[in-house]
Amino acid sequence: MSNDSRIHVKSWLRLKHLVLLVTLDESRNLHSTARHMNMSQPAASKMLKDIETFFGMTLFRRQPRAMEVTDAGRLLVRYARSVLNDTDRLIDDLVSLREGGHGKLAIGAVPGAAPLVLPQAITAIKARRPQLAVSLVENSSDRLLVDLEYKRLDVAIGRFTDAAQRHLFDFVPLQAEPVSVVVRAGHPLCEGMPGLGEVIRWPWVLHPMRSPMRGLFEAALAEAGVPSPRNVVETTSTQTTLQMVGASDAIALLPTSVLRTAVSAGAFAALPLTIGEPLGYYGVLTRKREEVPALVGEFIDMLLARGD
Known part of the structure; x- marks a missing residue:
């Protein structure tokens, strides 16, 4: 052209x-x-x-x-x-400036990042910029990247779920993410050493099929020759998952970092099952060929410092 x-x-x-x-x-x-x-x-x-x-x-x-x-x-x-979401953000920023605000930071993150580096980085940037408005969305990587592409997010902490996404986003790795099979404390399965063939007969709360965590689970089942569980509720909400597991005999697959936080209250336990290798490194994702605003760059530096 x-x-x-x-x-x-x-x-x-x-x-x-x-x-x-x-x-x-x-x-x-x-x-x-x-x-x-x-x-x-x-x-x-x-x-x-x-x-x-x-x-x-x-x-x-x-x-x-x-x-x-x-x-x-x-x-x-x-x-x-993308343009309309960018325009909405421009309007919000102008209104914020007119009313004496100090900017807005929209963050998306996979559940495994929430209990670790993310709270520390948010606390650090709020200490430096007390009036900054911060919003945090927790979701699976595939959904976060859609929001990042359409400019509903400034930055995402997640991982690639499709090779084509590498043409759209820059990626800086943070940490690998081991996962655990989680049940409520006192669950009948806590009394023994259950195998995959046994646990799939129980109700499950899992991420949707397109998510990396669900892919890891399905691959482990296929490798063991075990069919997928039939009684499944799908959600990307960590809070909903923990509530359902805590109130029933349902089983969930969650990042081990999430479990560590929950286990401290004694409400949940990890079954002695290994589901595949740790998920690939999650990291900081931003849009390619787009200048990173100073505020976002400052926050990313804080994330990387804590990720190390």
């Missing part, structure tokens, strides 16, 4: 175009999209047609029951989400 073409795109494309694309991708219905944007359906249809004419590509195919996004449309929607 020539430089003139790039300038032409930048001068023509508007935020309202991006809102239309994202809203239509979510609803797959022009009538719902028009209502959400407080405009008539013909006006929404014309706007979509204008965007498609400008780029010379079909972005959504009109189907009898729903709009179907094309590959080109998917690419533009991905860009639109």
